[in-house]
Amino acid sequence: MWKVYGSRVSYYTGKLEAYLRYKGIPYQSLPTPYGESRMLVEKVGAVQMPIVERDDGRWMSDTTPILLQLERERPEPAILPGDQVVGFMARLIEDYGDEWLWRPAMHYRWSYAYDRLLISNILVDEVGGFSKAPRWLKRRRIAHRQFTNFVMKDGVNDATRVHVDATYLAALDAMSAMLANRPFLLGDAPSLADFGMMGPMFRHFGPDPTPAEIMRNRAPLVFE
Known part of the structure; x- marks a missing residue:
């Protein structure tokens, strides 16, 4: 185990x-x-x-x-496509999910009050045990730290917010097109591309209230 x-x-x-x-x-x-x-x-x-x-x-x-x-x-079942071109696309999409969707994922999670309240409460229970501060204070500290470090210091502000939002919407639209005629992004079985997109889609945009509502309405295939 x-x-x-x-x-x-x-x-x-x-x-x-x-x-x-x-x-x-x-x-x-x-x-x-x-x-x-x-x-x-x-x-x-x-x-x-x-x-x-x-x-x-x-x-x-x-x-x-x-x-x-x-x-x-453990090569079976494989997640790296045998075709070199498809394999390159799998690696490219995985890197995109890892690096480029991080900014909008953190923005949606920590810029919106309800999302921020929900996730900070969860994190207090998971990682706040070593601090002796009151629960409400630990929650506020977590929310402030995350918003400061991963939204403000990552360049999300009034001048860039529209672009950051558009990045999420573009990802939903592109994935919807790819999933329109196949069960996974690059074919009939999961590839590295699908697992790369699981980070932002499964653990941020899917469960966080604000982006989840957008996903359900705009990209039901992605949500499914």
Whole structure:
């Protein structure tokens, strides 16, 4: 039984969990132990989500190299298309999901009051145990930290907000077109592209109230 340290609302934890389930790799989902940050740095070099502790004692971090390593160890069912062109597209879409949808995902989560309240309450329960502050204060600290670091400092402001919103809408439209005549983004089986998009779609845009309503109305195939 592997241990996956992350969060049930984490972008990259959701991507990894979807892959582990597809591969049939049993794992235990655990909150990131921020109170043991020194140990995590020693094991993988940084405190981030997710971190994997394998049953053979090895540790892993960073979802893209994790998936590629596991593909070498457990090649069936494969998520890397055999066709070179389709394989390139799978890698490109995975990188797009990993890097370019992060900004709108964090914007929708922390810029809107109801979304912010919901997720900060969840994170208090998951990662706030090492702090002795009152619950309301821990929740406010989490919301302020996330909004400051991952919205304001990531360049989302009055001048860029329309563009950031449009990035999400463009992703929904492109995925809807791809899913109109096939069950997965690049064919009849999941590929690296699908798992790359699971981070933003499954763990941010899908469950967070504001982007979820947009997705249900604009892109029902993506929501499904």
